[in-house]
Amino acid sequence: MRTPGGLVKRLGRAVLWLLVLVLLLRGVASVMEPRRPGAVAATAKPAVASWPDDEVRAFASDFARAYLTYNAKDPEASESAIRAFVGPELASSVVPEYGEDAPRRAVGSVSVARVLRVDDSRALVTVAAAATGGTRYLTVPVARDARGGLVVSDLPSLAAPPTLASAPQMSGESLPASERAPIEDVVSRFLTAYLAGDAGELSFFTPTGVRIGALAAEHELVDVTSLALVAPAQGRVREVMATVRAKDAATGATYGLRYRLQLVREDRWLVAAVNSSKKAG
The missing domain is CATH 3.10.450.540 (Nuclear Transport Factor 2; Chain: A,)
Structure with a gap:
């Protein structure tokens, strides 16, 4: 005859085997599950100082x-x-x-x-x-x-100091006859304001969005002695070399100077850059 005590023992064994089966299934599942690689924190390599610095x-x-x-x-x-x-x-x-x-x-x-x-x-x-x-x-x-x-x-x-180089002077081309007068005019007026330190006046001779600073010390443009193209005329841009004489207002000294100017044609000729390799559009 089956007694209540025997039924309890059998029920306990069944529960125990069921628990063992669940644990085994979980273990198999954890082994079979693909593992994601752990995240590795990126560490910046210390910059190596150049020598000599x-x-x-x-x-x-x-x-x-x-x-x-x-x-x-x-x-x-x-x-x-x-x-x-x-x-x-x-x-x-x-x-x-x-x-x-x-x-x-x-x-x-x-x-x-x-x-x-x-x-x-x-x-x-x-x-x-x-x-x-x-x-x-x-x-x-x-x-x-x-x-x-x-x-x-x-x-x-x-x-010893550096050896003095023997470099040929940069040669230029003549301005087209139809452009010479207006270009000479804008270059002269621009350099007058530039040398005098008149930053406000310069804005009239530069394209919109272009800012060119004026000299800090006042100088007077004496004259423009020569004006030539650095590169052949192309499109609406001109690269010109202006040779000028300028007088220092404080000392009275007169200097021979040469400026490389980039001009761009809009409704009139404007100065886009001074002594710069920047190209106008």
């Missing part, structure tokens, strides 16, 4: 200024300024030796003329310094250590 150029420029400066009244200050850029091994040999009657030397502007990368941590930086007696070119050896520190690693050297 602007900091190296500035460092070499500061050394050149100190090296070429001399104050006979305080020579120790000049020496200290130079030694601040070098290590102990160069401290006794890097400072220039001056005679007793050596005049004072000063340095104005400095600029980097050229840079030579020797390897990953050394470079030769040639600096042009406007010093007393003329511009001097000084090549400065600069090295960088593992911490990023900079040092003048060897004695500098005096360098």
